[in-house]
Amino acid sequence: MSEQKLSEVVSPDAVINFESGAIKASTLDTIIKLLPFEMGFCDANDIFRWYSNNPGRIHSRRKAAIGRPVLELHPKVAHYVEKLLNDFRTGKRDEWEFWYPKTSGEETGQIYQKFIAVRDENGNYLGCMDVTINMDLFKGKDGVRTPDTIEEFKAVKPKE
Structure with missing residues (x-):
């Protein structure tokens, strides 16, 4: 597989068509960087x-x-990783998730990680995707919490 960036293979203005809509390659790259979680992918050959x-x-x-x-x-x-990937490859398992406390770096938090078998429309194994989220990001900042109900949301006054 080539080490080229998408922008080197297609124009940043190239439109990528998905089942659920279309988006420019450069916009997709920007959106992925803004997501409040991280992702990774290893192929069918690990x-x-x-x-x-x-x-x-x-x-x-x-x-x-x-x-x-x-x-x-x-x-x-x-x-452990080898067993998980073998379970994905054989179809014994399609996902695996776990929670753990963040113990390194400056930030703390409860970490959620999920590994997902990626399969094509015929069920053929294409690889493994992982998603990692610091759940503390969803608690609000500086003691400010998000509204619990739509009524509370509607009652929030914009800051002036």
């Missing part, structure tokens, strides 16, 4: 291929990891 480059990532990623076997990237838990 090669790490892509990650979202969101600011404030929970898991640091290096561009040098792209194209490497995912088991080499996680030597301390390689046997």
Whole structure:
């Protein structure tokens, strides 16, 4: 697989057509960077291929990891990762999720991580996607909480 960026293969103005609509390649790249969670993907051969480059990532990623076997990237838990990927490949499992406290870096939080088998429309295994979210991001900032009901939402007055 080539190391080229999407913008090197297609014009940033190229439109990507999805089942649910169409969007310019450059806009899609920008949207992915704004998502309040991070994602990664390894292909059907367990090669790490892509990650979202969101600011404030929970898991640091290096561009040098792209194209490497995912088991080499996680030597301390390689046997667990291998079992998970084999379960995805064989169809024994389609997803796996867990929660854990963030224990490194400056930020704290309750981390949610989900691994998802990616399959084509015929059920063929294409790889594994992971999604990681710091759930504390959804608690509000500086003691300000989000409204619990639509009525509370409607009652919020804009700041002047």
